[in-house]
Amino acid sequence: VKEDFEIIDKTQIPAAAELKNEEKEKTEEGRWSAPILSLAKKASENLALSYGNALKSASLVGLIPKPVSTDSTAKTSARYHSMEERTNLMNMMKLSIKILIQSALSLGRTLDSDFPPLQQFFVVLEHCLKHGLKVKKTFIGQNKSFFGPLELVEKLCPEASDIATSVKNLPELKTAVGRGRAWLYLALMQKKLADYLKVLLDHKHLLSEFYEPDALMMEEEGAVIVGLLVGLNVIDANLCLKGEDLDSQVGVIDFSLYLKETQDSDGKQDGGITAVLDQKHYVEELNRHLSCTVADLQNKIDCLEKTNSKLQEELAAATDRIGSLQEEQQQLKQQNELIRERSEKSVEVTKEDTQVELDTYKQSRQGLDEMYSDVWKQLKEEKKIRLELEKELELQIGMKTEMEIAMKLLEKDTHEKQDTLVALRQQLEEVKAINLQMFHKSQKQLLSKVLSFSPLPFSVQSFSKFCMVNLKKKNQNERVEHAEKAKQAAEERCNKMKEELAGRLDTCRQQMSQMDSKCSTLEKELKSEKEQRQTLQRELHQEKDATTLLKTELQQMEGLKKELRKLQDEKQQLEKVCEEQEQALQEMGLHLSQSKLKMEDIKEVNKALKGHTWLKDDEATHCKQCEKEFSISRRKHHCRNCGDIFCNTCSSNELALPSYPKPVRVCDTCHTLLLQRCSSNSS
Numbered sequence: 001v002k003e004d005f006e007i008i009d010k011t012q013i014p015a016a017a018e019l020k021n022e023e024k025e026k027t028e029e030g031r032w033s034a035p036i037l038s039l040a041k042k043a044s045e046n047l048a049l050s051y052g053n054a055l056k057s058a059s060l061v062g063l064i065p066k067p068v069s070t071d072s073t074a075k076t077s078a079r080y081h082s083m084e085e086r087t088n089l090m091n092m093m094k095l096s097i098k099i100l101i102q103s104a105l106s107l108g109r110t111l112d113s114d115f116p117p118l119q120q121f122f123v124v125l126e127h128c129l130k131h132g133l134k135v136k137k138t139f140i141g142q143n144k145s146f147f148g149p150l151e152l153v154e155k156l157c158p159e160a161s162d163i164a165t166s167v168k169n170l171p172e173l174k175t176a177v178g179r180g181r182a183w184l185y186l187a188l189m190q191k192k193l194a195d196y197l198k199v200l201l202d203h204k205h206l207l208s209e210f211y212e213p214d215a216l217m218m219e220e221e222g223a224v225i226v227g228l229l230v231g232l233n234v235i236d237a238n239l240c241l242k243g244e245d246l247d248s249q250v251g252v253i254d255f256s257l258y259l260k261e262t263q264d265s266d267g268k269q270d271g272g273i274t275a276v277l278d279q280k281h282y283v284e285e286l287n288r289h290l291s292c293t294v295a296d297l298q299n300k301i302d303c304l305e306k307t308n309s310k311l312q313e314e315l316a317a318a319t320d321r322i323g324s325l326q327e328e329q330q331q332l333k334q335q336n337e338l339i340r341e342r343s344e345k346s347v348e349v350t351k352e353d354t355q356v357e358l359d360t361y362k363q364s365r366q367g368l369d370e371m372y373s374d375v376w377k378q379l380k381e382e383k384k385i386r387l388e389l390e391k392e393l394e395l396q397i398g399m400k401t402e403m404e405i406a407m408k409l410l411e412k413d414t415h416e417k418q419d420t421l422v423a424l425r426q427q428l429e430e431v432k433a434i435n436l437q438m439f440h441k442s443q444k445q446l447l448s449k450v451l452s453f454s455p456l457p458f459s460v461q462s463f464s465k466f467c468m469v470n471l472k473k474k475n476q477n478e479r480v481e482h483a484e485k486a487k488q489a490a491e492e493r494c495n496k497m498k499e500e501l502a503g504r505l506d507t508c509r510q511q512m513s514q515m516d517s518k519c520s521t522l523e524k525e526l527k528s529e530k531e532q533r534q535t536l537q538r539e540l541h542q543e544k545d546a547t548t549l550l551k552t553e554l555q556q557m558e559g560l561k562k563e564l565r566k567l568q569d570e571k572q573q574l575e576k577v578c579e580e581q582e583q584a585l586q587e588m589g590l591h592l593s594q595s596k597l598k599m600e601d602i603k604e605v606n607k608a609l610k611g612h613t614w615l616k617d618d619e620a621t622h623c624k625q626c627e628k629e630f631s632i633s634r635r636k637h638h639c640r641n642c643g644d645i646f647c648n649t650c651s652s653n654e655l656a657l658p659s660y661p662k663p664v665r666v667c668d669t670c671h672t673l674l675l676q677r678c679s680s681n682s683s
Helices: 016-030 034-061 071-107 116-130 147-156 158-169 176-190 193-202 220-234 264-452 460-610 668-682
Strands: 653-655 664-666
Touching: 071 116, 071 220, 116 176, 147 158, 147 176, 147 193, 158 176, 176 193, 193 220, 264 460, 653 668, 664 668
Parallel strands: none
Antiparallel strands: 653 664
């Protein structure tokens, strides 16, 4: 924008020759056509001269002061310069929107990307968005792109997420400028360009990261431009992004579109030229679409031929494989029959053997069960007898222990009595000795007294003493006799007790001998029973071994049955594989026939597409399908597939065509045909 509308000081006004040279360079870079180049040269010269004269007059009058080397003058000049740029861009935007709406209404159809006023509108809008952009420094270099603020719309307005994703998914776009141009194209096709830019202007605090404070989008001129963009919702645009090179386009404003010519004849000629150019563009677009469809069909035909050849090769390989599988199947059938016969014979033999063994086992088991029950009963009875005998033994052992205890007590008593007898005998001997001593002493005393008192007669006292001594002797003699009698009686009692104890001991010994004999007999019987029990257990183990052998044989029989079942299952699987391969061969034949039919249908569709023409608005007065007359309420709509004109009800369907990036309007008949093709292709 600065190159086209930069206002400079009086000293920096370029000459006409310099302007011509610059315009020549720009035209060589932009590769314009010859008539548009001449008009652009005239417009640029006129604008340069008018701006130069205006600046000269303003400097003479004193509106523009002379340059002074101070900061204040530089700031005021920069502000004035940015204000002039904003006004110029706003005026250019007004003109471009006005001419675009007029040309679109006069044309009366949807606009393509090759439409010149539309191209110039996008160039002017790009300049407006670039005005006042901040330069961002990266590792690669300086980056100055207007796609950064446009990415904010996705965060502020979720409806714009489809545009952002579709722009990011386009593989042809490699630069941020190309993505920004594609974003503007898609927003105009959605008729929401004004709404999205208004959302951006409502959040100027976010735009301040990308724009300078005096940028167009930060001032009132941006709101005015957004208000002007609302009028573009009247236009229907269909812009193809696949074939466009949006990264390397040069955004130069063509002033020839904005120069008014007074002659009506020239206007009529221009109208005719535009109509011819539109028809030419439509024919070129149609040819391009047809060439694309023809190329696609040719590619499909090549692919089908390749697939056909591959399918034929696979069919031949499948037939060979089926033959080999059939031979293997026959061999397997023969082996299966042989194995089946052998297994049946072995099964019959084993069944007979097992039946005989089972019968013998049952008979032997019955006899053994009876013997076991009898032996078990005998064991129970013998256990009872043994318990009774053990109880009697315990009683006898208790009696024996009691007898032994009583014998010990008697022995203790006899020993004590013998000890007492010994003590009594000692006392008697001592008493006898004392009596003898006393007797001898008394005799000696008597003799001495008699000898001493022989002349005198015995006195009464001496006689009494003598009598007392005699009495004591008699008493002692009596006591000795009583003690001897008691001793004899005790001895007799001891003898009797000994005799009784000897008798009892004899009886106990006899009983013990009897009990020992009974115990020996019982032990012999227990040993014999244990031996019988061991023999029975051995027989039971032998029978268990026999049963285990029979069970193993039965398991082997079951394993043979399982192998038979597996072989039968394998046979069924092989039969299924053969059937599936036969079905696959049939399906391959059907696919080949269907592919041939599709080839014929594609050729017919290609022929039909070559005959389609874009019908003009003036040629159609009635709807082709319902034949209702068009009016203000019933508008005309082109079908993007066949090119005919229909009403809104008959062309309300939308489908994605290969020549358009988004779903477009299609009539009912084309809608059904395209759906049938899609369904047949998918099936």
